Structures are given as structure tokens and as C-alpha cells.
Amino acid sequence: MADFKKIRARAAKRKGGEEELTSLLGPAPDNAAVADIADDRILSVMAERVFAAGFVWRVIEQKWPGFEEAFLRFEPKRLLFQPDDFWHDLTADQRIVRNPQKIRSVRDNAAFVERVSKEYGGFGQFLANWPADDQVGLMAWLGKHGSRLGGNTGQYFLRWLGWDAFVISGDMAAALRDAGLDIAESPTSKRDLDKIQAQINQWVVQTGLPRRHISRILAMSIGENHSPQALREYMGDD
Structure with missing residues (x-):
């Protein structure tokens, strides 16, 4: 797997520097x-x-x-x-x-x-x-017991509440694949989700960052390079 420091450096370069990148991560969540x-x-x-x-x-x-x-x-x-x-x-x-x-x-x-x-x-x-460290388990529980809370809806629900959630967007999945994680292009299987959870957990230990921030850094390190202003307008208060 790629060193997360390199992934963060690439994201910072794309967004105009480390200070700009940090400003786009949002507040640290508090479960x-x-x-x-x-x-x-x-x-x-x-x-x-x-x-x-x-x-x-x-x-x-x-x-x-x-x-x-x-x-x-x-x-x-x-x-x-x-x-x-x-x-x-x-x-x-x-x-x-x-x-x-x-x-x-x-x-x-x-x-x-x-x-x-x-x-x-x-x-x-x-x-x-x-x-x-078991967001995937919580996602499965929400999808099973709630109504229309499966997939990304459940992930965004957790993030909007302030729970420390990663969101498996297309860019995040692409960044994980680029880093060497063997998952599908659109990872939805339990096998792939468990791999993502394990890798995110490992990076949390290595970096001390919240899962939410790791998720955003991954997404901003690859794909279409939206401007910081466009991202702020898109993310709002999230």
C-alpha cells in the first residue's frame, strides 16, 4: 500500500498547499x-x-x-x-x-x-x-433495520450527524485502488467493505487523523480537481 503521507502530499498539491487542504477537511468529529x-x-x-x-x-x-x-x-x-x-x-x-x-x-x-x-x-x-473502528458493521445495521439507509445514504447520515464516518465516493474508491487496495471499482461487497475498513483503521493508527479526514484527503487526491471554493460550496457545513 502507498504511504498515506504521499497521498496527503498529492492532495495538498492539487488544492494549493497544506493550509488550503486542511481548511477543506472540516471540524474533527466527536462520536x-x-x-x-x-x-x-x-x-x-x-x-x-x-x-x-x-x-x-x-x-x-x-x-x-x-x-x-x-x-x-x-x-x-x-x-x-x-x-x-x-x-x-x-x-x-x-x-x-x-x-x-x-x-x-x-x-x-x-x-x-x-x-x-x-x-x-x-x-x-x-x-x-x-x-x-466498525463503521462497516454500523452501515450494515442501518441498512437492515432502517428504511432506505443502505449504501452511501447511511454513510452521509452518519457524517452529517458528526459521527466519524468515511464516505466511499467514486474518488475515494479510486484513490484506494490507486494506493494498492484490491477492491472493485464500485466497492459494495462485504469483502471489499471489510478491506476498506481495515485500511482506514490502519491509517488512523499511523496518522492520528479522524476517518472523516482520511476519507476526504483520499477523495481530493485523485479525479477531477475541483477548486477549493467549489468544494466549499458543495460541502456546505459538512
């Missing part, structure tokens, strides 16, 4: 802090990532205040108390993106969040206690 996130905010982020999947993210962000109103501030208990007519009416509500399957996922995920919260004293508490 322990996720424990304090209320269930309604957990469900809100979950729903936002589901609706953003396969859609223009900025449109979802611009409409999100309307989503908050339409979905009763994403309070799981309130949502679970609503009759079928409430959910049917949402399919014609112009405040939101009217995708019936994704609307249904909010109802399903409200029950999911409520169930886990009751068992563990908060959904955020459950996430905070999950081992940081």
Missing part, C-alpha cells in the same frame, strides 16, 4: 457528542439524507424548513400518532419533495428511531457507543 443529539434531530438528518439521495442536494436544503413544518419537526412520537390520512396528504404537500416512497420511509424511520431510543436511552446514545 461521544452524538449521544446528546435529540431523537427528532436524528430523524431530521436521516430524512434529509434519504430525500437528498439521487436528488439535487441544494434543492432539498432550500426546501428543508418546509419539510420541518410538514413533518411536525420530525418528532417521532408525534409522527407515529398521525393517522394514514396525514401521510397520504403529504404526497400532495408542496412544501416538500412529493416522493411517496421516501415519505413512507419517514414513517418507518420514526418507528425505527423510537424503538432504538427506548432500548438504549436515545438513538444518539446507541450511535455514540458503536465502535468507531
Whole structure:
């Protein structure tokens, strides 16, 4: 495998220097802090990532205040108390993106969040206690028990919450392959995901960097060289 120092140096050169690269990494995540996130905010982020999947993210962000109103501030208990007519009416509500399957996922995920919260004293508490070196296991759990939380949606959900998550974008996967990791071009198999997890964990030990930062450095080291300004506009507050 390539030395991560060389990967970082290449990313820094592409972005205009180490200082510029560092500014693009975002804040260091804090998994322990996720424990304090209320269930309604957990469900809100979950729903936002589901609706953003396969859609223009900025449109979802611009409409999100309307989503908050339409979905009763994403309070799981309130949502679970609503009759079928409430959910049917949402399919014609112009405040939101009217995708019936994704609307249904909010109802399903409200029950999911409520169930886990009751068992563990908060959904955020459950996430905070999950081992940081087993993101792949957490991704599988979210995909199995949640609604529409598989693949990159689950990864972005974790990252948006502030959990120390890597995101297997096309550029990140390409960088891993370029570094010598034997994975598919679009790695989705358990074999490939386990290899990615193991390599990221190894680099965490070697560099002391969060997994989120390692993921971003990998993605910025290869592929189309977007300007720092374009990346900031794309990433927003993430």
C-alpha cells in the first residue's frame, strides 16, 4: 500500500498547499457528542439524507424548513400518532419533495428511531457507543433495520450527524485502488467493505487523523480537481 503521507502530499498539491487542504477537511468529529443529539434531530438528518439521495442536494436544503413544518419537526412520537390520512396528504404537500416512497420511509424511520431510543436511552446514545473502528458493521445495521439507509445514504447520515464516518465516493474508491487496495471499482461487497475498513483503521493508527479526514484527503487526491471554493460550496457545513 502507498504511504498515506504521499497521498496527503498529492492532495495538498492539487488544492494549493497544506493550509488550503486542511481548511477543506472540516471540524474533527466527536462520536461521544452524538449521544446528546435529540431523537427528532436524528430523524431530521436521516430524512434529509434519504430525500437528498439521487436528488439535487441544494434543492432539498432550500426546501428543508418546509419539510420541518410538514413533518411536525420530525418528532417521532408525534409522527407515529398521525393517522394514514396525514401521510397520504403529504404526497400532495408542496412544501416538500412529493416522493411517496421516501415519505413512507419517514414513517418507518420514526418507528425505527423510537424503538432504538427506548432500548438504549436515545438513538444518539446507541450511535455514540458503536465502535468507531466498525463503521462497516454500523452501515450494515442501518441498512437492515432502517428504511432506505443502505449504501452511501447511511454513510452521509452518519457524517452529517458528526459521527466519524468515511464516505466511499467514486474518488475515494479510486484513490484506494490507486494506493494498492484490491477492491472493485464500485466497492459494495462485504469483502471489499471489510478491506476498506481495515485500511482506514490502519491509517488512523499511523496518522492520528479522524476517518472523516482520511476519507476526504483520499477523495481530493485523485479525479477531477475541483477548486477549493467549489468544494466549499458543495460541502456546505459538512
